Amino acid sequence: MNTIPTLLTIGELLVEFVSREKGCGLERVTAFDGPFPSGAPAIFLDQAARMGAPTRMIGAVGRDGFGRNLKARLEADGVDTRHIGESETLTTGTAFVSYYDDGTRTFIFHLAGTAADASRFDEAMLPKGEIVLHVSASSLGSAPLRRAIMQATESVLARGGRLSLDPNARPELMRDRESREALENLLARSHFLMPSVSDLDFLFPGLSTEAAIDRLLAMQAEIVAVKKGAEGALLVDRGERHLYAPHAVEEVDPTGAGDGFCGTLMALLLQGRPLEEAGRMANAAGAIAVTRRGPMEGNSTPQEICAFLNAESEKDRKT
């Protein structure tokens, strides 16, 4: 009997093009690589599937090369794609990213009017059994996706399911009051919260990380994971507290690392792994992700994560 809850996501499926050159600002003609499978909820779920969680994605792609690329990757990694629609008339959503030397990046998203924001939710799309609906706040900037996500939220909660939220509130994708309100709504009702430090600054301007975590634990949250980027991660529930030191890796492409962290953490927690271990694996998955170019290319298997952690502890012994 399968007693592991299914991780469900609903949101944008994108392909991403990454400039080889830094500092081009998406303005100069230069070399790009792509189409890399992307979209925060898709990266999250692909990683969760690799970690052995039952997963299902609700979303849409165009009936084009980009869409075939995306679906093939997710299927190969074990994601249930039966509710990823293929639009005859809309093309697959895209994103472009280019880095600067200081590590900052500039994005151009094509989501509106593409298949990426054309997903609709229907009760019949819900998997049987226990469900955890994971929402990436990047999806909330799109009115149709926001509507579908809020409908799915009500359905899942009404069935006794739980919510998981990555409040990655990109200013490029979240310009209006409605998206902010949806974010606050989900924040107050989620069992699992996985903000970055910049998300906490956006949500609780002026508060320290500790004070912000206290606020979150005073809501529905049972587990708060704070992604501190190059400073590692902090995992807190109502009893335990674990701080993970950062791994010293060469940063090649950090896009998607946060999603990989969240996917690893959620997949392991739902499979009953202890909090400390799930956080340690997630912290390593995030570190591996930044060393690889392409948002979903950084996703990893449990074997890769274990090998990485073994090599890291070997390094520690030697130094």
Next chain:
Amino acid sequence: MNTIPTLLTIGELLVEFVSREKGCGLERVTAFDGPFPSGAPAIFLDQAARMGAPTRMIGAVGRDGFGRNLKARLEADGVDTRHIGESETLTTGTAFVSYYDDGTRTFIFHLAGTAADASRFDEAMLPKGEIVLHVSASSLGSAPLRRAIMQATESVLARGGRLSLDPNARPELMRDRESREALENLLARSHFLMPSVSDLDFLFPGLSTEAAIDRLLAMQAEIVAVKKGAEGALLVDRGERHLYAPHAVEEVDPTGAGDGFCGTLMALLLQGRPLEEAGRMANAAGAIAVTRRGPMEGNSTPQEICAFLNAESEKDRKT
């Protein structure tokens, strides 16, 4: 006193990404180059400006790197860009193209919901003096652009202006009855018609090229230029008829070659050059365009075209 009519276009401004590898079908991860300035009306007008015609473009880009890239190129080449809007909320339109070994290509366009199809027309945008409005039928698949183009058409004709039409009816961009009707409407009212042989097949299925040209000359058309691709070009008015042999060039990237042909032809005709010469220059401009990678990168100056034609006649003398 400037007695040369202004060439006006209204339509999509895009940046284009071109795959380096052939046969990837926009599906496999591979290397691309971009953002190349593109959009059929923009390529046309950029070439016309290089050939010395007064030009103005009505359109829109996003306030992003892609948009800055496009406007900077058009301005550098002398296009009047005062009515190219910069959207705060919409991103610049994009296109992706990849070739197959047999010369066919696959496109993915992101036009709907981007700045590319957000242009509006207003009487006040019309230049003073005589106007020739050039329409690329690639723009007619978008409802907002089609509306703006049809409004501009009525205004220009009411002011005694003329129409020029490139009926490049891409199936990816023209799926509905409304776009087809707009195309038929413009076809019947244009003074300058510049179809490719595949456009003639699309417009007059089953008719020979000659019979199709007769149909066009029976409407408003005074000059019909048929782009025959690797077979050269045919230029017909009600008195003259000129056939241009193809130039033997290495085909690198044919996208935009038709637009460069049309831009050269129109710019020269409006500056009073003889039909035979304008066609010869246009045929050479098209040949130059296919040798360069990137849709607008193949545009050329009168000096480059003359140098090319001199080299070609040198080759002929030697063989």
